[in-house]
Amino acid sequence: MTQVNVSSFDIWAVGICVVIGGQYFSWNLGLAAGTLSYGVAVGLMGSAYLCLSLSMAEVTSMVPFAGGAYGLGRCTLGYYVGFILGCCEFLEYIIYVSVSVVTLGDMLTAQWTGLHDAVWVVWFLSYVVGCAVFVHSKVFWMWTRLLAVVSIGLLLLYCVGSMPYLDVTLITQSEFAIIGGGYGFMQASPQAAWLFVGIESLNTLSGGVAHPKATIPKGQVACMLTLLITATWVFVVSIALPPGMPSVSTVLVPLNYGYTKMFGISDDATTMLAVPATFATAQGFMLSYANILDAMANSKLLPPFLAHRHPVHGTPVNALLVGSALSFGLCFVIQTCSLGVIMFNVCMLFGFMAYMAQCVGYIFLKRRHKSMERLFHSPAGIGGAVFAMCVWSLNIVSIVGFQQDDQVGVGIAFGVVALCSVYYQGYAKYHQSYSDEEQKLMFFAHVAKHNQSKRFRIMHMNRSKRYSTTSGYSGTSRTIAVKQQRRTSGGASTAIEAESSKALEATGSDQK
Incomplete structure (x- = not known):
């Protein structure tokens, strides 16, 4: 995408679009572990994402590299590991988009049952609209501002409008505070990532922003703080709003309980209020995986044709189309095999691995290049990065050993990594180089x-x-x-x- 002059508000808006959908749906599945257990998991996850955001904001203020985790990974952990981390990150985003688009289809078919047999048309149109918006930079930024304002506005409407209907006694129900003990906590912990996942992807905007060292850190930190506030508010309101637990832990869109009381309309109708945020989340991740695929292709880690950009607007069109085609195909697998939860676990396993590498990269820069100029300093420092790594490690253990999926998710993840390794040893290892951006930054x-x-x-x-x-x-x-x-x-x-x-x-x- 051609570099444009944008403000920190625009970066904030992109972050809201990418993340906010996860605060509308699916995060509530973790409440199966109990309100207190899951509340602790949400607190740990939010704190870890805050530390990660602060660390990445400082890194971006030093080296605004649009390629995601693989750039620093190649420097700190070696070329092979850097390549695998890059694959993990773009696969995380591709899978997340698929899960979001399938959820969007479920929302629309719940309202219009006639769409059930043609739900793939809904998926296809979602990708078409998402790709079309990115072609022109000005259209993208205007559309993003609109989606962000609408999405967070509807979320705040739920939080404020539900206040008169809250029953505080529902929060203090001891029988629903801890369910399943430590095992239940470990099983539910990764679900808390729904509330924050995607905030780290703002670093991939560096190539399309005129002054990334200044604007991205400010926008990223402001967005993360906003998401912490909204996540806490949504969590508390959802468990205090009748009928409360255990009903709220099983519904598709937990916010519907508030909307139905406010507007007196059906549950299916109120589900439509979650559609803008769900689409915004899918669209935001599409840009992220396109930027990473483009950067890796420029380093010749992937076929060079993926680095082709739009001749006028500079959009990574080939990377966007190929990534979207893969994600669209994955929608059929998720829907046919009922793999929504499993694929989310695979997605987050890749994500937590990439987060670990980003924290290692931050520590590397912090220790080895103390005197290098930076416009933002993380108040959490190295200690914050280490804390975040501990949380990521805990959740990796959770996905590997506590999901009761017969290790299907882990098997899929390791199979994909094995295929990527074969590709690296057979092709990428002998063709890779430093892109112009890598050499510069x-x-x-x-x-x-x-x-x-x-x-x-x-x-x-x-x-x-x-x-x-x-x-x-x-x-x-x-x-x-x-x-x-x-x-x-x-x-x-x-x-x-x-x-x-x-x-x-x-x-x-x-x-x-």
Whole structure:
């Protein structure tokens, strides 16, 4: 997308569009663990997303890279791991869009049952409209502002309008406070991500914003604080609004209980009020996966045709169309096999892995490049990133061991990672390079990683020489040194190593 002058309010609006749908639907499934247990899970998840947002805001104020987790991952964890993290992130967004679009179809068919046999038309039109909006930058930003205002306006209407109908005694029902003990808590914990997932995707807007170092951090932090307030408000109102627990934990759209009391209309009719936010969430993630696919294609990790952009507006059209086609196809799998919850777990497993890498990248920049100019400083610092990593780890354990899905979700995730690994070893490893954006924004980190690896190799070679002198096995020591050097090289391809060396020779003094 062509770079345009936008304000922090525009970034806030994109964040609201991406996330807000998750506060309308599905988050309530976690209430099956009890209001207190799930309340703790929501508190931990919200705090972790806040720490992640603060960390990513600081990173963006230093290096506004639009490629998501894989850019920093390549610097800090190696080329292969960086590639896998990039795949995890765009797959997270593709799956999330599919789940949201299927939910949107369920909402519309509940109101108009005649659409049930042609629900795929609803899905298809959702992708068509979503893609069409992105083609023109000005249309996208105007449309996003409108969707954000409408979506959060309807949410606030629910919170404020439901106040006269609240029954505080429903909150204090001890029999519904903790259900299933620790196991129930672990099983429900990932569902709390519905309330916040997507806020991290605002960093992928860096390529389409004229002044990303200033506008994105402000908009991202403001959006995260807004979402914390609305999530808390929605949670409390939902469990205090009759009929309360356990009914609220099983409905498609828990906000309907408030709307039906306010307007005196049917449940199916009030479901229509959740449609704008649900569509906004799907649309927002479409832009995110398009930007990541485009960035990875520019680094030749994916086929170069994905990097083709619109000749006038600069939109990553090929990445958008291919990602949307994959997501559209996945809608049929989710609907036919009833895999909504399982695919959400797969989505969040990929997401938590990407979040872990982003926290590691933040710590790397914070420790190794303290003097580098940044326009925003995370008040949580490294401690906040470590806390977030602990929460992500807890939820990874939850998805792997507590979902009672016969490990189907984990099997799908590992199968996808295995396929991505085969692709990397067979193609991407020998074609990858640094994109122009990577060289401009991330090269300093690659230089630091290169120098660290070089020092590490020299240290081990010296140790090998000393071993050779004392033992007399010089041939063995040389073999050890060569193997050690190969191991520490990270498995990068010859092409990218040559490119790194040339760039280091040409620009090393400037980077220093």
